[in-house]
Amino acid sequence: MNAVIASTRAELLRLRKWPSMWVPLAAWIVLNLVFVYLFNYITFATGGTTDMASSAPPDVLLAQMLPSAVPQVFTQGMAMFGGALMLILGALTIGSGYGWGTWKTVFTQGPPRSAALTGTLLALLIVVIGLVLTVAAVDLGVASVIAVVESESASLPAADAMLKALASGVLILGMWTAAGVLVGALARGPALSVGLGLVWVLVVENLLRGVAAVLDPVSVVTDFLPGTAAGSLAGSLRDFGGDTTPGVLNILDGGTSVVLLAGYVAASALGTVWLVRRRDVN
Template identity: 50%
Template sequence: MNATTNGTTNGTTNGTMNGTMNGTLGGIVDSTRAELMRLRKWPAVWIVVGAWLALSLMFGYLFDYLAYRSGDSGFSNEGETKAQLLAGLLPPAVPDVMVQGLPMFGGALVMVLGALAAGNGFAWGTWKTVFTQGKPRTSVTIGSLLAVSAFVVLVMLVSTVLCLGCSSLIAATEGHSLTMPGLGDVARSFGGGLLVLEMWALLGFAAGVLAKGPALAVGLGLVWLLVVENLLRGVGSLLSVVDAITHVLPGTAAGSLVGALVGKAGGAPGVLVDISGGRALVTVVAYVVALVGLTLVVVRRRDVA
Protein backbone atom coordinates (compact mmCIF):
# COMPACT_ATOMS: atom_id res chain seq x y z
CA MET A 1 0.00 0.00 0.00
CA ASN A 2 2.89 2.32 0.84
CA ALA A 3 4.56 1.48 -2.45
CA THR A 4 1.35 2.25 -4.30
CA THR A 5 0.91 5.54 -2.47
CA ASN A 6 4.52 6.57 -2.99
CA GLY A 7 4.37 5.65 -6.65
CA THR A 8 1.18 7.61 -7.13
CA THR A 9 2.60 10.63 -5.29
CA ASN A 10 5.88 10.59 -7.19
CA GLY A 11 4.13 10.13 -10.49
CA THR A 12 1.75 13.00 -9.78
CA THR A 13 4.60 15.28 -8.64
CA ASN A 14 6.81 14.47 -11.63
CA GLY A 15 3.90 14.85 -14.00
CA THR A 16 2.99 18.22 -12.52
CA MET A 17 6.61 19.46 -12.67
CA ASN A 18 7.07 18.26 -16.25
CA GLY A 19 3.77 19.76 -17.26
CA THR A 20 4.67 23.07 -15.67
CA MET A 21 8.10 23.14 -17.34
CA ASN A 22 6.65 22.19 -20.71
CA GLY A 23 3.90 24.77 -20.29
CA THR A 24 6.40 27.51 -19.42
CA LEU A 25 8.67 26.58 -22.31
CA GLY A 26 5.72 26.43 -24.67
CA GLY A 27 4.54 29.83 -23.44
CA ILE A 28 7.95 31.36 -24.11
CA VAL A 29 8.07 29.87 -27.61
CA ASP A 30 4.55 31.07 -28.40
CA SER A 31 5.26 34.54 -27.03
CA THR A 32 8.50 34.77 -29.00
CA ARG A 33 6.72 33.84 -32.23
CA ALA A 34 3.96 36.35 -31.58
CA GLU A 35 6.44 39.15 -30.79
CA LEU A 36 8.54 38.34 -33.85
CA MET A 37 5.43 38.57 -36.02
CA ARG A 38 4.46 41.88 -34.39
CA LEU A 39 7.93 43.38 -34.85
CA ARG A 40 8.30 42.00 -38.37
CA LYS A 41 5.07 43.64 -39.51
CA TRP A 42 5.74 46.96 -37.74
CA PRO A 43 7.09 49.67 -40.11
CA ALA A 44 8.76 51.57 -37.25
CA VAL A 45 11.09 48.62 -36.63
CA TRP A 46 12.30 48.55 -40.22
CA ILE A 47 12.73 52.33 -40.23
CA VAL A 48 15.04 52.01 -37.21
CA VAL A 49 16.99 49.18 -38.83
CA GLY A 50 17.20 51.08 -42.13
CA ALA A 51 18.34 54.25 -40.36
CA TRP A 52 21.25 52.40 -38.76
CA LEU A 53 22.29 50.79 -42.04
CA ALA A 54 22.17 54.18 -43.78
CA LEU A 55 24.29 55.78 -41.04
CA SER A 56 26.73 52.88 -41.13
CA LEU A 57 27.10 53.22 -44.88
CA MET A 58 27.50 57.01 -44.84
CA PHE A 59 29.92 57.37 -41.95
CA GLY A 60 31.73 54.11 -42.54
CA TYR A 61 32.31 54.37 -46.29
CA LEU A 62 30.56 57.10 -48.28
CA PHE A 63 32.07 60.23 -46.71
CA ASP A 64 35.58 58.77 -46.49
CA TYR A 65 35.41 57.52 -50.07
CA LEU A 66 34.27 60.92 -51.34
CA ALA A 67 37.13 62.54 -49.40
CA TYR A 68 39.56 60.01 -50.88
CA ARG A 69 38.37 60.60 -54.45
CA SER A 70 38.27 64.39 -54.14
CA GLY A 71 41.39 64.80 -52.01
CA ASP A 72 39.57 67.30 -49.78
CA SER A 73 40.17 67.49 -46.03
CA GLY A 74 37.16 67.60 -43.79
CA PHE A 75 35.55 66.38 -40.61
CA SER A 76 35.26 62.85 -41.93
CA ASN A 77 38.94 62.19 -42.55
CA GLU A 78 40.59 64.29 -39.81
CA GLY A 79 43.61 65.12 -41.98
CA GLU A 80 44.43 61.56 -43.01
CA THR A 81 46.33 60.98 -46.23
CA LYS A 82 44.69 59.41 -49.26
CA ALA A 83 46.57 56.17 -48.61
CA GLN A 84 45.28 56.05 -45.03
CA LEU A 85 41.75 56.79 -46.15
CA LEU A 86 41.83 54.01 -48.72
CA ALA A 87 43.29 51.52 -46.23
CA GLY A 88 40.33 52.18 -43.94
CA LEU A 89 37.91 51.44 -46.77
CA LEU A 90 39.33 48.07 -47.84
CA PRO A 91 38.14 44.66 -46.55
CA PRO A 92 40.92 44.16 -43.94
CA ALA A 93 39.53 47.19 -42.07
CA VAL A 94 35.99 45.78 -41.87
CA PRO A 95 36.31 44.52 -38.23
CA ASP A 96 36.95 48.11 -37.12
CA VAL A 97 34.43 49.81 -39.39
CA MET A 98 31.54 47.52 -38.42
CA VAL A 99 31.73 48.47 -34.72
CA GLN A 100 32.99 52.06 -34.62
CA GLY A 101 29.50 53.60 -34.85
CA LEU A 102 27.84 51.26 -32.34
CA PRO A 103 28.54 52.96 -28.99
CA MET A 104 26.50 56.04 -29.85
CA PHE A 105 24.50 55.96 -33.09
CA GLY A 106 23.83 52.23 -33.26
CA GLY A 107 23.16 52.09 -29.53
CA ALA A 108 20.72 54.99 -29.71
CA LEU A 109 18.71 53.37 -32.48
CA VAL A 110 18.44 49.91 -30.92
CA MET A 111 17.52 51.56 -27.61
CA VAL A 112 14.64 53.21 -29.45
CA LEU A 113 13.72 49.76 -30.82
CA GLY A 114 13.69 48.23 -27.33
CA ALA A 115 11.69 51.12 -25.87
CA LEU A 116 9.10 50.90 -28.65
CA ALA A 117 8.75 47.13 -28.32
CA ALA A 118 8.11 47.28 -24.57
CA GLY A 119 6.37 50.64 -24.32
CA ASN A 120 3.79 49.91 -26.98
CA GLY A 121 2.92 46.67 -25.19
CA PHE A 122 1.41 48.99 -22.58
CA ALA A 123 0.27 51.82 -24.87
CA TRP A 124 -1.68 49.51 -27.17
CA GLY A 125 -3.03 47.40 -24.31
CA THR A 126 -1.38 44.28 -25.77
CA TRP A 127 0.20 43.05 -22.57
CA LYS A 128 -2.87 43.87 -20.49
CA THR A 129 -4.99 41.73 -22.82
CA VAL A 130 -2.51 38.84 -22.82
CA PHE A 131 -2.01 38.87 -19.04
CA THR A 132 -5.75 38.96 -18.29
CA GLN A 133 -6.18 35.86 -20.47
CA GLY A 134 -4.01 33.89 -18.09
CA LYS A 135 -0.67 34.00 -19.91
CA PRO A 136 2.27 33.91 -17.45
CA ARG A 137 3.92 37.30 -17.28
CA THR A 138 7.41 35.82 -17.20
CA SER A 139 6.84 33.79 -20.38
CA VAL A 140 5.41 36.77 -22.26
CA THR A 141 8.23 39.07 -21.16
CA ILE A 142 10.98 36.58 -21.98
CA GLY A 143 9.40 36.00 -25.38
CA SER A 144 9.39 39.74 -26.08
CA LEU A 145 13.01 40.05 -24.93
CA LEU A 146 14.05 37.18 -27.20
CA ALA A 147 12.26 38.75 -30.15
CA VAL A 148 14.03 42.08 -29.64
CA SER A 149 17.34 40.22 -29.25
CA ALA A 150 16.69 38.42 -32.54
CA PHE A 151 16.39 41.78 -34.29
CA VAL A 152 19.63 42.92 -32.65
CA VAL A 153 21.36 39.86 -34.11
CA LEU A 154 19.78 40.66 -37.48
CA VAL A 155 21.13 44.23 -37.33
CA MET A 156 24.66 42.96 -36.65
CA LEU A 157 24.47 40.35 -39.40
CA VAL A 158 23.22 42.79 -42.01
CA SER A 159 25.79 45.40 -40.90
CA THR A 160 28.60 42.86 -41.32
CA VAL A 161 27.41 41.85 -44.78
CA LEU A 162 27.00 45.51 -45.77
CA CYS A 163 30.53 46.39 -44.65
CA LEU A 164 32.05 43.40 -46.43
CA GLY A 165 30.12 44.21 -49.60
CA CYS A 166 30.99 47.91 -49.63
CA SER A 167 34.68 47.33 -48.90
CA SER A 168 34.91 44.62 -51.58
CA LEU A 169 33.27 46.93 -54.12
CA ILE A 170 35.73 49.72 -53.29
CA ALA A 171 38.67 47.33 -53.55
CA ALA A 172 37.50 46.18 -56.98
CA THR A 173 36.85 49.76 -58.13
CA GLU A 174 40.31 50.93 -57.03
CA GLY A 175 42.08 47.92 -58.53
CA HIS A 176 43.20 46.35 -55.24
CA SER A 177 43.38 42.62 -54.62
CA LEU A 178 40.45 41.24 -52.66
CA THR A 179 42.06 40.36 -49.32
CA MET A 180 39.38 39.51 -46.82
CA PRO A 181 39.78 40.15 -43.07
CA GLY A 182 40.60 37.28 -40.74
CA LEU A 183 37.62 35.24 -39.58
CA GLY A 184 38.73 35.58 -35.97
CA ASP A 185 38.88 39.38 -36.23
CA VAL A 186 35.40 39.53 -37.75
CA ALA A 187 34.01 37.15 -35.11
CA ARG A 188 35.56 39.17 -32.29
CA SER A 189 34.12 42.44 -33.59
CA PHE A 190 30.76 40.79 -34.26
CA GLY A 191 30.57 39.43 -30.71
CA GLY A 192 31.63 42.69 -29.10
CA GLY A 193 29.27 44.74 -31.23
CA LEU A 194 26.42 42.35 -30.50
CA LEU A 195 26.95 42.75 -26.75
CA VAL A 196 26.98 46.54 -27.06
CA LEU A 197 23.76 46.62 -29.07
CA GLU A 198 22.09 44.06 -26.81
CA MET A 199 22.87 46.16 -23.73
CA TRP A 200 21.37 49.32 -25.26
CA ALA A 201 18.33 47.44 -26.59
CA LEU A 202 17.68 45.96 -23.12
CA LEU A 203 18.14 49.37 -21.55
CA GLY A 204 15.47 50.75 -23.88
CA PHE A 205 13.22 47.78 -23.14
CA ALA A 206 13.60 48.26 -19.37
CA ALA A 207 12.87 51.98 -19.76
CA GLY A 208 9.73 51.16 -21.74
CA VAL A 209 8.56 48.82 -18.98
CA LEU A 210 9.28 51.34 -16.22
CA ALA A 211 7.62 54.22 -18.12
CA LYS A 212 4.68 52.07 -19.31
CA GLY A 213 4.88 53.77 -22.69
CA PRO A 214 7.25 54.46 -25.58
CA ALA A 215 7.47 58.27 -25.70
CA LEU A 216 8.94 58.93 -22.25
CA ALA A 217 11.22 55.89 -22.50
CA VAL A 218 12.63 56.97 -25.87
CA GLY A 219 13.10 60.58 -24.76
CA LEU A 220 14.83 59.76 -21.48
CA GLY A 221 16.98 57.08 -23.08
CA LEU A 222 18.26 59.35 -25.83
CA VAL A 223 18.90 62.22 -23.42
CA TRP A 224 20.90 59.88 -21.20
CA LEU A 225 22.95 58.36 -24.01
CA LEU A 226 23.60 61.48 -26.06
CA VAL A 227 23.73 64.18 -23.39
CA VAL A 228 23.97 63.13 -19.76
CA GLU A 229 26.84 60.66 -20.04
CA ASN A 230 28.90 63.05 -22.18
CA LEU A 231 28.36 65.84 -19.64
CA LEU A 232 29.35 63.57 -16.76
CA ARG A 233 32.53 62.54 -18.55
CA GLY A 234 33.32 66.22 -19.10
CA VAL A 235 32.81 66.98 -15.40
CA GLY A 236 34.77 63.84 -14.54
CA SER A 237 37.90 65.37 -16.03
CA LEU A 238 37.70 67.94 -13.22
CA LEU A 239 36.31 65.89 -10.32
CA SER A 240 37.78 62.50 -9.45
CA VAL A 241 34.58 61.32 -7.73
CA VAL A 242 32.51 61.92 -10.86
CA ASP A 243 35.24 60.34 -12.98
CA ALA A 244 35.01 57.15 -10.91
CA ILE A 245 31.24 57.09 -11.40
CA THR A 246 31.55 57.47 -15.18
CA HIS A 247 33.69 54.32 -15.31
CA VAL A 248 30.68 52.16 -14.45
CA LEU A 249 28.19 53.85 -16.78
CA PRO A 250 26.84 51.88 -19.75
CA GLY A 251 28.11 54.37 -22.33
CA THR A 252 31.64 54.23 -20.96
CA ALA A 253 31.57 50.44 -20.94
CA ALA A 254 30.23 50.24 -24.50
CA GLY A 255 32.65 52.85 -25.82
CA SER A 256 35.64 51.30 -24.10
CA LEU A 257 34.75 47.82 -25.35
CA VAL A 258 34.67 49.12 -28.91
CA GLY A 259 37.83 51.14 -28.23
CA ALA A 260 39.56 47.93 -27.19
CA LEU A 261 38.38 46.21 -30.38
CA VAL A 262 39.62 48.96 -32.71
CA GLY A 263 42.70 49.67 -30.61
CA LYS A 264 42.19 53.41 -30.14
CA ALA A 265 39.82 56.10 -28.97
CA GLY A 266 38.24 58.68 -31.25
CA GLY A 267 37.61 58.19 -34.94
CA ALA A 268 33.88 57.97 -34.20
CA PRO A 269 31.72 59.54 -31.45
CA GLY A 270 31.49 57.41 -28.33
CA VAL A 271 34.60 55.29 -28.90
CA LEU A 272 36.67 55.46 -25.69
CA VAL A 273 39.59 53.91 -23.83
CA ASP A 274 38.56 55.07 -20.35
CA ILE A 275 38.64 51.53 -18.91
CA SER A 276 40.35 48.34 -20.05
CA GLY A 277 38.76 46.02 -22.57
CA GLY A 278 38.35 43.23 -20.01
CA ARG A 279 36.65 45.49 -17.50
CA ALA A 280 34.42 46.93 -20.23
CA LEU A 281 33.38 43.42 -21.29
CA VAL A 282 32.50 42.41 -17.73
CA THR A 283 30.55 45.65 -17.22
CA VAL A 284 28.52 45.23 -20.42
CA VAL A 285 27.68 41.60 -19.57
CA ALA A 286 26.70 42.66 -16.04
CA TYR A 287 24.34 45.29 -17.46
CA VAL A 288 22.76 42.73 -19.80
CA VAL A 289 22.07 40.31 -16.93
CA ALA A 290 20.89 43.04 -14.55
CA LEU A 291 18.54 44.61 -17.09
CA VAL A 292 16.90 41.27 -17.89
CA GLY A 293 16.40 40.62 -14.17
CA LEU A 294 15.05 44.12 -13.53
CA THR A 295 12.59 43.86 -16.40
CA LEU A 296 11.24 40.49 -15.25
CA VAL A 297 10.83 41.66 -11.65
CA VAL A 298 9.06 44.89 -12.61
CA VAL A 299 6.65 43.17 -15.02
CA ARG A 300 5.75 40.54 -12.41
CA ARG A 301 5.15 42.99 -9.58
CA ARG A 302 3.58 46.03 -11.22
CA ASP A 303 0.04 46.67 -12.34
CA VAL A 304 -0.08 46.71 -16.16
CA ALA A 305 -3.16 48.91 -16.38
Protein backbone atom coordinates in the same frame (compact mmCIF):
# COMPACT_ATOMS: atom_id res chain seq x y z
CA MET B 1 9.34 26.55 -21.99
CA ASN B 2 6.47 26.11 -24.44
CA ALA B 3 5.04 29.43 -23.29
CA VAL B 4 8.39 31.15 -23.87
CA ILE B 5 8.73 29.65 -27.36
CA ALA B 6 5.17 30.63 -28.25
CA SER B 7 5.71 34.16 -26.91
CA THR B 8 8.94 34.49 -28.90
CA ARG B 9 7.27 33.40 -32.11
CA ALA B 10 4.33 35.74 -31.52
CA GLU B 11 6.64 38.67 -30.78
CA LEU B 12 8.74 37.97 -33.89
CA LEU B 13 5.56 37.98 -35.98
CA ARG B 14 4.49 41.29 -34.47
CA LEU B 15 7.91 42.88 -34.97
CA ARG B 16 8.16 41.63 -38.53
CA LYS B 17 4.86 43.29 -39.44
CA TRP B 18 5.56 46.48 -37.43
CA PRO B 19 6.89 49.39 -39.52
CA SER B 20 8.36 51.03 -36.42
CA MET B 21 10.85 48.18 -36.14
CA TRP B 22 12.17 48.51 -39.66
CA VAL B 23 12.75 52.28 -39.49
CA PRO B 24 15.56 52.26 -36.86
CA LEU B 25 17.14 49.17 -38.42
CA ALA B 26 17.22 50.75 -41.88
CA ALA B 27 18.38 54.04 -40.40
CA TRP B 28 21.38 52.40 -38.77
CA ILE B 29 22.39 50.56 -41.95
CA VAL B 30 22.27 53.84 -43.90
CA LEU B 31 24.11 55.83 -41.22
CA ASN B 32 26.79 53.15 -41.00
CA LEU B 33 27.40 53.34 -44.75
CA VAL B 34 27.39 57.13 -44.79
CA PHE B 35 29.81 57.71 -41.92
CA VAL B 36 32.10 54.72 -42.41
CA TYR B 37 32.37 54.66 -46.20
CA LEU B 38 30.67 57.53 -48.06
CA PHE B 39 32.24 60.49 -46.25
CA ASN B 40 35.64 58.83 -46.06
CA TYR B 41 35.60 57.84 -49.71
CA ILE B 42 34.58 61.33 -50.84
CA THR B 43 37.41 62.76 -48.73
CA PHE B 44 39.88 60.23 -50.16
CA ALA B 45 38.78 60.68 -53.78
CA THR B 46 38.68 64.48 -53.75
CA GLY B 47 41.64 65.13 -51.49
CA GLY B 48 39.45 67.29 -49.26
CA THR B 49 38.63 66.94 -45.59
CA THR B 50 35.54 66.32 -43.51
CA ASP B 51 35.04 66.51 -39.77
CA MET B 52 34.89 62.72 -39.69
CA ALA B 53 38.17 62.20 -41.52
CA SER B 54 40.19 65.42 -41.37
CA SER B 55 42.94 63.96 -39.18
CA ALA B 56 43.62 60.85 -41.25
CA PRO B 57 45.99 60.83 -44.26
CA PRO B 58 44.70 59.36 -47.54
CA ASP B 59 46.47 56.01 -47.16
CA VAL B 60 44.93 55.54 -43.70
CA LEU B 61 41.49 56.48 -45.01
CA LEU B 62 41.78 53.93 -47.80
CA ALA B 63 43.02 51.23 -45.43
CA GLN B 64 39.96 51.78 -43.24
CA MET B 65 37.65 51.17 -46.20
CA LEU B 66 39.13 47.83 -47.28
CA PRO B 67 37.56 44.46 -46.39
CA SER B 68 40.41 43.58 -44.01
CA ALA B 69 39.50 46.61 -41.86
CA VAL B 70 35.81 45.75 -41.45
CA PRO B 71 36.30 44.17 -37.98
CA GLN B 72 37.83 47.46 -36.80
CA VAL B 73 35.33 49.94 -38.29
CA PHE B 74 32.28 47.70 -37.99
CA THR B 75 31.39 48.67 -34.39
CA GLN B 76 32.68 52.25 -34.35
CA GLY B 77 29.28 53.92 -34.55
CA MET B 78 27.38 51.41 -32.45
CA ALA B 79 28.44 52.81 -29.10
CA MET B 80 26.44 56.01 -29.56
CA PHE B 81 24.34 56.35 -32.72
CA GLY B 82 23.55 52.71 -33.38
CA GLY B 83 22.97 52.18 -29.67
CA ALA B 84 20.55 55.13 -29.55
CA LEU B 85 18.50 53.68 -32.41
CA MET B 86 18.35 50.24 -30.78
CA LEU B 87 17.40 51.81 -27.45
CA ILE B 88 14.49 53.45 -29.28
CA LEU B 89 13.46 50.07 -30.67
CA GLY B 90 13.57 48.43 -27.24
CA ALA B 91 11.62 51.27 -25.63
CA LEU B 92 8.99 51.26 -28.38
CA THR B 93 8.59 47.49 -28.21
CA ILE B 94 7.64 47.53 -24.54
CA GLY B 95 6.20 51.04 -24.21
CA SER B 96 3.81 50.73 -27.14
CA GLY B 97 2.25 47.65 -25.53
CA TYR B 98 1.18 49.82 -22.61
CA GLY B 99 -0.05 52.59 -24.89
CA TRP B 100 -2.13 50.20 -27.00
CA GLY B 101 -3.35 48.19 -24.02
CA THR B 102 -2.02 44.93 -25.46
CA TRP B 103 0.06 44.10 -22.38
CA LYS B 104 -3.10 44.19 -20.29
CA THR B 105 -4.62 41.53 -22.54
CA VAL B 106 -1.48 39.41 -22.62
CA PHE B 107 -0.85 39.56 -18.87
CA THR B 108 -4.44 38.76 -17.92
CA GLN B 109 -5.36 36.16 -20.55
CA GLY B 110 -2.11 34.92 -22.02
CA PRO B 111 1.02 33.20 -20.69
CA PRO B 112 2.68 34.18 -17.38
CA ARG B 113 4.26 37.62 -17.41
CA SER B 114 7.77 36.26 -17.09
CA ALA B 115 7.25 33.98 -20.10
CA ALA B 116 5.78 36.80 -22.21
CA LEU B 117 8.61 39.18 -21.37
CA THR B 118 11.27 36.50 -21.90
CA GLY B 119 9.78 35.85 -25.33
CA THR B 120 9.94 39.56 -26.13
CA LEU B 121 13.57 39.78 -25.02
CA LEU B 122 14.52 36.70 -27.06
CA ALA B 123 12.74 38.11 -30.11
CA LEU B 124 14.67 41.37 -29.77
CA LEU B 125 17.91 39.41 -29.40
CA ILE B 126 17.17 37.66 -32.69
CA VAL B 127 16.52 41.06 -34.29
CA VAL B 128 19.84 42.38 -32.96
CA ILE B 129 21.74 39.35 -34.28
CA GLY B 130 20.06 39.72 -37.68
CA LEU B 131 20.93 43.42 -37.83
CA VAL B 132 24.57 42.82 -36.90
CA LEU B 133 24.95 40.11 -39.54
CA THR B 134 23.26 42.30 -42.16
CA VAL B 135 25.48 45.30 -41.43
CA ALA B 136 28.57 43.09 -41.55
CA ALA B 137 27.54 41.67 -44.92
CA VAL B 138 26.81 45.14 -46.30
CA ASP B 139 30.13 46.50 -45.02
CA LEU B 140 32.07 43.62 -46.54
CA GLY B 141 30.28 44.10 -49.86
CA VAL B 142 30.91 47.85 -50.01
CA ALA B 143 34.51 47.46 -48.86
CA SER B 144 35.12 44.83 -51.56
CA VAL B 145 33.76 47.16 -54.24
CA ILE B 146 36.04 49.97 -53.02
CA ALA B 147 39.02 47.61 -53.05
CA VAL B 148 38.33 46.59 -56.64
CA VAL B 149 37.80 50.18 -57.80
CA GLU B 150 41.03 51.34 -56.14
CA SER B 151 43.00 48.26 -57.25
CA GLU B 152 43.68 47.22 -53.65
CA SER B 153 43.61 43.84 -51.97
CA ALA B 154 40.07 42.53 -51.51
CA SER B 155 41.12 39.77 -49.14
CA LEU B 156 38.60 39.09 -46.39
CA PRO B 157 39.46 39.72 -42.73
CA ALA B 158 40.64 36.90 -40.50
CA ALA B 159 37.81 34.72 -39.26
CA ASP B 160 38.67 35.18 -35.59
CA ALA B 161 38.76 38.97 -35.93
CA MET B 162 35.43 38.99 -37.73
CA LEU B 163 33.79 36.74 -35.16
CA LYS B 164 35.11 38.96 -32.37
CA ALA B 165 33.68 42.03 -34.09
CA LEU B 166 30.31 40.31 -34.62
CA ALA B 167 30.12 39.24 -30.98
CA SER B 168 31.07 42.74 -29.86
CA GLY B 169 28.40 44.26 -32.08
CA VAL B 170 25.72 41.95 -30.69
CA LEU B 171 26.80 42.74 -27.13
CA ILE B 172 26.86 46.52 -27.66
CA LEU B 173 23.53 46.75 -29.49
CA GLY B 174 22.00 44.10 -27.24
CA MET B 175 22.91 46.12 -24.16
CA TRP B 176 21.27 49.27 -25.51
CA THR B 177 18.19 47.34 -26.65
CA ALA B 178 17.79 45.75 -23.22
CA ALA B 179 18.23 49.17 -21.62
CA GLY B 180 15.47 50.51 -23.86
CA VAL B 181 13.19 47.67 -22.77
CA LEU B 182 13.81 48.55 -19.12
CA VAL B 183 13.12 52.25 -19.71
CA GLY B 184 9.94 51.34 -21.61
CA ALA B 185 8.76 49.24 -18.69
CA LEU B 186 9.58 52.04 -16.24
CA ALA B 187 7.78 54.75 -18.23
CA ARG B 188 4.96 52.46 -19.46
CA GLY B 189 4.63 54.49 -22.63
CA PRO B 190 6.58 54.93 -25.89
CA ALA B 191 7.08 58.70 -26.01
CA LEU B 192 8.47 59.26 -22.52
CA SER B 193 10.67 56.16 -22.62
CA VAL B 194 12.22 57.12 -25.97
CA GLY B 195 12.85 60.66 -24.76
CA LEU B 196 14.46 59.55 -21.51
CA GLY B 197 16.63 57.00 -23.29
CA LEU B 198 17.91 59.45 -25.89
CA VAL B 199 18.67 62.10 -23.28
CA TRP B 200 20.76 59.57 -21.37
CA VAL B 201 22.67 58.23 -24.38
CA LEU B 202 23.31 61.49 -26.18
CA VAL B 203 23.46 64.04 -23.37
CA VAL B 204 23.79 62.81 -19.79
CA GLU B 205 26.72 60.44 -20.23
CA ASN B 206 28.69 62.94 -22.31
CA LEU B 207 28.09 65.67 -19.75
CA LEU B 208 29.19 63.41 -16.91
CA ARG B 209 32.38 62.48 -18.75
CA GLY B 210 33.03 66.17 -19.32
CA VAL B 211 32.64 66.82 -15.59
CA ALA B 212 34.92 63.85 -14.84
CA ALA B 213 37.67 65.50 -16.89
CA VAL B 214 37.61 68.35 -14.37
CA LEU B 215 36.69 66.49 -11.18
CA ASP B 216 38.61 63.24 -10.86
CA PRO B 217 36.27 61.66 -8.24
CA VAL B 218 33.41 61.71 -10.77
CA SER B 219 35.41 59.36 -13.02
CA VAL B 220 34.82 56.57 -10.51
CA VAL B 221 31.23 56.60 -11.73
CA THR B 222 31.64 57.62 -15.38
CA ASP B 223 34.25 54.95 -16.10
CA PHE B 224 31.62 52.27 -15.56
CA LEU B 225 28.60 53.77 -17.31
CA PRO B 226 26.91 51.76 -20.10
CA GLY B 227 28.12 54.14 -22.81
CA THR B 228 31.67 54.01 -21.48
CA ALA B 229 31.68 50.22 -21.59
CA ALA B 230 30.20 50.16 -25.10
CA GLY B 231 32.60 52.80 -26.39
CA SER B 232 35.59 51.11 -24.80
CA LEU B 233 34.71 47.75 -26.36
CA ALA B 234 34.42 49.41 -29.78
CA GLY B 235 37.71 51.21 -29.16
CA SER B 236 39.48 47.98 -28.18
CA LEU B 237 38.86 46.58 -31.68
CA ARG B 238 40.60 49.50 -33.38
CA ASP B 239 44.34 49.67 -34.00
CA PHE B 240 44.51 52.65 -36.35
CA GLY B 241 44.86 56.27 -35.28
CA GLY B 242 43.38 59.54 -36.40
CA ASP B 243 39.76 58.55 -35.79
CA THR B 244 37.37 60.90 -34.01
CA THR B 245 34.23 58.76 -34.00
CA PRO B 246 31.89 60.06 -31.27
CA GLY B 247 31.37 57.60 -28.46
CA VAL B 248 34.45 55.47 -29.15
CA LEU B 249 36.65 55.47 -26.05
CA ASN B 250 39.82 53.92 -24.66
CA ILE B 251 38.95 54.08 -20.98
CA LEU B 252 38.43 50.37 -20.24
CA ASP B 253 40.10 47.29 -21.69
CA GLY B 254 38.14 44.86 -23.81
CA GLY B 255 37.69 42.22 -21.10
CA THR B 256 36.34 44.67 -18.54
CA SER B 257 34.01 46.16 -21.14
CA VAL B 258 32.58 42.75 -21.99
CA VAL B 259 31.93 41.93 -18.34
CA LEU B 260 30.24 45.29 -17.74
CA LEU B 261 28.09 45.06 -20.87
CA ALA B 262 27.00 41.52 -20.02
CA GLY B 263 26.15 42.70 -16.52
CA TYR B 264 24.05 45.57 -17.89
CA VAL B 265 22.20 43.19 -20.22
CA ALA B 266 21.40 40.82 -17.35
CA ALA B 267 20.44 43.65 -15.00
CA SER B 268 18.15 45.24 -17.60
CA ALA B 269 16.45 41.97 -18.47
CA LEU B 270 15.97 40.85 -14.87
CA GLY B 271 14.94 44.35 -13.82
CA THR B 272 12.28 44.46 -16.54
CA VAL B 273 10.82 41.09 -15.56
CA TRP B 274 10.84 41.97 -11.85
CA LEU B 275 9.29 45.38 -12.45
CA VAL B 276 6.47 44.16 -14.67
CA ARG B 277 5.63 41.25 -12.37
CA ARG B 278 5.45 43.53 -9.33
CA ARG B 279 3.34 46.29 -10.86
CA ASP B 280 -0.30 46.47 -11.84
CA VAL B 281 -1.05 46.03 -15.53
CA ASN B 282 -2.76 49.44 -15.81
